[in-house]
Every structure is written in structure tokens, then in C-alpha cells.
Amino acid sequence: SGLIVSFGEMLIDFVPTVSGVSLAEAPGFLKAPGGAPANVAIAVTRIGGRSAFVGKLGDDEFGHMLAGILREKGVVCEGINFDKGARTALAFVTLRADGEREFMFYRNPSADMLLKPEELNLELIRSAKAFHYGSISLIVEPCRSAHLKAMEVAREAGALLSYDPNLRLPLWPSAEEAREQILSIWEKSDIVKVSDVELEFLTGSDKIDDETALTLWRPSIKLLLVTLGEKGCRYYTKDFRGAVDSFHVKTVDTTGAGDSFVGALLSKIVDDHSIIEDEVRLREVLRFANACGAITTTKKGAIPALPTEEDALRLIRENH
Ligand code: ATP
Numbered sequence: 001s002g003l004i005v006s007f008g009e010m011l012i013d014f015v016p017t018v019s020g021v022s023l024a025e026a027p028g029f030l031k032a033p034g035g036a037p038a039n040v041a042i043a044v045t046r047i048g049g050r051s052a053f054v055g056k057l058g059d060d061e062f063g064h065m066l067a068g069i070l071r072e073k074g075v076v077c078e079g080i081n082f083d084k085g086a087r088t089a090l091a092f093v094t095l096r097a098d099g100e101r102e103f104m105f106y107r108n109p110s111a112d113m114l115l116k117p118e119e120l121n122l123e124l125i126r127s128a129k130a131f132h133y134g135s136i137s138l139i140v141e142p143c144r145s146a147h148l149k150a151m152e153v154a155r156e157a158g159a160l161l162s163y164d165p166n167l168r169l170p171l172w173p174s175a176e177e178a179r180e181q182i183l184s185i186w187e188k189s190d191i192v193k194v195s196d197v198e199l200e201f202l203t204g205s206d207k208i209d210d211e212t213a214l215t216l217w218r219p220s221i222k223l224l225l226v227t228l229g230e231k232g233c234r235y236y237t238k239d240f241r242g243a244v245d246s247f248h249v250k251t252v253d254t255t256g257a258g259d260s261f262v263g264a265l266l267s268k269i270v271d272d273h274s275i276i277e278d279e280v281r282l283r284e285v286l287r288f289a290n291a292c293g294a295i296t297t298t299k300k301g302a303i304p305a306l307p308t309e310e311d312a313l314r315l316i317r318e319n320h
Contacts, residue, residue, distance in 0.1 A: 001048075001049050001050055001267070001270060001271055002050070002128075002129030002130065002270040002271050003050045003051065003052060003076070003127055003128050003129055003130075003270075004040075004041070004044050004049060004050065004051045004052075004128065004129065004130045004131075004132065004263075004266050004267070004270055005051070005052045005053075005054055005079070005124065005125055005127075005128035005130070005131050005132070005154065005159070006037040006038070006040045006041040006044075006051060006052070006053055006054070006132045006133070007037055007053075007054045007055065007131065007132065007133045007137065007147065007150050008035065008036065008037030008038075008054075008055055008112070008133055008134050008136060008137045008147075009035040009036075009037060009038070009055060009089060009112040009134075009136050009137060010033070010034070010035035010037070010038035010053065010055055010057060010066050010070070010088075010089075010112070011033075011034055011035045011066075011088065011089035011090060011091055011110070011112065012031050012032070012033060012034065012062055012065075012066070012088065012089075012090050012091070013031075013032040013033075013034040013091050013092075013093045013255075014029035014030070014031060014032075014090060014091070014092045014093065015029060015030050015032050015093050015301070016028070016029055016030075016094060017029065017030055019095060020095070021094070022094060023092050023094055023104060026094075029092065032093075032255075032301045032302070032303075033065075033066055033069050033302075033303055034091070034255070034256075034302055034303075035055075035089075035112075036134050036136075036164065036166045036258070036259050037053065037055065037132065037133060037134055037137075038053055038055070038066070038070065039256050039259035039260070039263070039302045039303060039306075040132055040164075040259045040262050040263045040266070041053040041070065041073075041075045041263075042069075042070065042073045042075060042263075042303055042306060043256075043259055043260045043262070043263025043264065043267075043292070043306050044075075044263045044266060044267050045073050045074040045075055046073070046263075046306045046307065046308055047263065047264055047267045047292070047307070047308065047309045047312075048267070048308070048309050049263075049266075049267035049270065050076070051075050051076065051263075052075060052076035052077070052078065052079050052124055052128070053070050053075050053076070053077065053079060053080060054079030054080070054120065054121065054124065054125065054150065055079070055080060055081075055112055055115060055137075056080070056081040056082070056083055056111045056112050056114055056115040056119070056143075057080060057081075057082055057083070057088050057111050057112070058082065058083055058086055058087040058088035058110070058111040059082035059083060059084050059111075060087055060088055062087070062088040062090075063082055063083075063087075063088040063111065064082075066088065067080055067082075069303070073303075076124070078121055078124050079120070079121040079124045079125070081115060081119045082111070083111035083114050085114075086109060086110055086111040086113075086114050087106075087110055087111060088110065088111055088112075089105065089106065089107050089110035089111065089112050089113075090105070090106040090107075090110075091103050091104065091105045091106070092104040092106075100197075101255065103168060103170060104170075105168075105170065105171060107171070109140065112136075112137070112143065113139070113140050113143045114142065114143065115137075115142065115143045115146045116142045116145075116146055117142065117145045117146045117149040119146065120146055120149060120150055120153070122153055125150050125153045125154050125157070126153060126154075126156075126157040127157070128154050128157065128159040129158075129159055129160065129270045129271070130159055130160045130161075130162055130266050130269075130270045131150070131151065131154035131155075131159040131160070131161050131162065132162040132163075132164070132262065132266060133147060133150075133151065133161075133162075133163060133164075134163070134164055134165060134166040135163075135165040135166060135167065135178075135181065135182045135185075136166065136168055136171060138181050138182070138184075138185070139171055139172060139181070148185075151185065151188060155188070160190050160191065160222075160266075160269070160270070160273050161188065161189045161190045161191070162189065162190065162191040162193075162262065162265075162266055163185065163186075163189035163191065163192045163193070164192075164193045164194075164258060164259075164262050165182045165194060165198055165202075166258070167182065167197070167198050167201055169201075175201075178201075179201070179202060182202065183202065186216070186218055186221075187218050187220045187221075188220075189221065190221065190222040190223070191221075191222060191223045191224075191225070191265075191276075192216070192221055192223075192224050192225070193224075193225040193226075193227065193258070193261070193262055193265075194216065194224075194225070194226055194227070195226070195227050195228075195229075195258060196208050196226065196227070196228050196229070199212060199213060199216070199226055202216060203215050203216065208226070208228070210234070210236075210241065213226050213234060213236060214236065217236055219238070222237065222238075222273075222276050222277075223235060223236070223237055223276045223282075224236040224237075225265075225286075227257075227258055227261060227293070228246075229246075229254065229257070230246055230248075230251070230294075231245070231246065232244050232245040232246035232290050233246075233261070233286055233289070233290060235282065235286060237276060237277065237279075237282075239277065239279075240279045242279070242283070244283055244286040244287055244290055245290070246290040246291075246293065246294050247290065247291055247294040247315055247316075247319055248319075249294045249295065249297060249298050249315075250298055251297040251298065252297065252298060252299065252300060253297065253299065253300045253301065253305070254296075254297045255296075255300075255301060255302045255305075256296050256301070256302025256303070256305060256306065257293040257294070257296045257297050258293065259296075259302060260289075260292045260293050260295070260296035260302075260305075260306055260307070261289045261290065261292060261293035262289075263292070263306075264285075264288055264289040264291075264292035264293075264312065265285060265286070265289040268285040268288060268289070269285060287316060288312055288313075288316065291307075291312040291313075291315045291316050292306075292307050292312050294315065295307040295311055295312060295315060
């Protein structure tokens, strides 16, 4: 199957060993590999697809540990650079009372932010059938220029461009800057996926409906998706729109659900981009992506919870 190249950050989340405590109260932390683009790359291979990760890690124990995890999961690592000076990014993560995650980042600057355009493995990017990215790599130079160049090269090579902003507001200088920069590559993306929280942030409207979603619509977009947690997702194309329900599961940790959803979606359309234009086939793919997202919430952490194709098909069969 076609190669899916995922571009951006990979880092280590430090997660309290007990839940419901503040960072200061936490008695200890567990390392959890993360970074949305890296999660997407692993979600793809877990389902049986082919993926590569492009980004920069610190030339330190954590950086080599993360690259080792990607390699072990079957992700092509020829697009990874190691920075001699800067450290691999870290984030301390707590779950707030309302279930949303809160992040405290150590990036001063971290290696991922220092990827330079001239360090890109262009041959690898040119071999992509789909190219996926977020918005964290847009925040600072030189990574921002590397991100824009990689998008351009992938586009010229005929890849489908897929964008999941993954808003991390504390990393931006201001909310206005975040909104402006996140939207600056909207028109350059074929697939755009936002969560309900991001929809609200980007539009300024707390009404999660078609009217609000369509303010994010642009004629250049092939598929706009809004994910709604346990309520599934909504989809918008130039010809049709609708919603696909998710599945009832015992949710313990939603980390990585969106990345699993994106990995599943890309795996199913990478070899036939025209599925996007066929509502019946697209709905089937979104049902599969919802199943993958749902399963990812049933275990702690993102990567350990990512499903195989069999796992997702079983959940779909059980709910037929
Ligand atoms: P993340 O937590 O990775 O940032 P996200 O906010 O980008 O995720 P979500 O909307 O939480 O994305 O989840 C993506 C998809 O996963 C949803 O569209 C849905 O299909 C599935 N999903 C997420 N949470 C649940 C849940 N509690 N029950 C069932 N399905 C879920």
C-alpha cells in the first residue's frame, strides 16, 4: 500500500502514576511516548499500512528511545534527524476534573523546533501518497519553514495533504496568533480534521453545528471533518455532508483517539483518493476510523491502545 508520511513532533509525555492529582501532588510519573504526528504514523502501521515519520529528536537517550519505538512499530525512520545541542521535547500532562488534558511543556527550544528545511529527506517526502501534519511545527522557525517546504514538496509529488491542527494553546505567543497561523495553511490542505474544541476556538462560536463547521469550509478542501468524541464525527465535502456515530466502549483515557482516527482514515484512502467523493464508501471508512478512535480510549496511553484492523472490524461486527 502507499506510503503515508507524517511530519512534526515526537516527544515524551510524563503522566502521573495516580490519576486526579496536580503536577505538584503527583508522587511519580510514567514515560508515555507521544506527539500527534508520531502517533498517527504508528496508528497506520498498527492497522497494516505503511508510514514514515519526519521530524527532529534530541541526540540524547530519550530521542534514541523514541526513534527505537517507531522502528519497532515498523515506521520508516529515514526522515528523522537528531540535534546535537537541543533536547528531545518533554511534556508533563495532567487530567483536569472536566476530563480535558492539561500540558506543561519543556521546549526551550527542543530538538523538534530546530528542524531546518535543508535537513528534510526530500526523496522520502516525494514518495508519499499521503502527507500528514499538525500545527505545532508552525509555531517557530526554523521548523516552520521546514514544515511549509515539506508540504510543498509533497503536494508537487501528488500526495494527498492531511491536516489535524491539534491545538496546544500554551505553546503559542497568543490566541490570535494561534488562530491566524493555524488557518494560514487551511487552503493548502486536502483533508482538514478538527475536534469540537478546535472548532469552537477557530470560529469563536460555541454552537457545534453545520453552520459553524461550514465557516471553516473552503472550496480547495476535499474533506472537512469534525470529531465529536463519543458522538462520532461529521463530514463535509463539496457534494455532501453528514454524520457517522461512534461506538459504545468503556473509556478510560481518550489520549490518541484523534490520532488513531486520522491514521485509520488515511490508511483506507491512501491508495484510492476518490473514496472521498463517494459518500457510501466514505461513510464506511469513517465508521472504521470511529471504531479505531473508540478502541484507543479503552486503554491508558495513546500508542499502547492503538488497534489493529482486526480489533476495529470486531467492534464493528459486534455492533451490527
Ligand atoms: P485526542 O484526544 O487524541 O486529542 P481528538 O479530540 O482529536 O482526540 P476525539 O473527537 O476525541 O478527537 O476522538 C476522535 C474519534 O475517536 C471520535 O470521532 C470518535 O469516533 C472516537 N472517540 C473518541 N472518544 C470516544 C469515546 N469516548 N467513545 C467512543 N468513541 C470515541
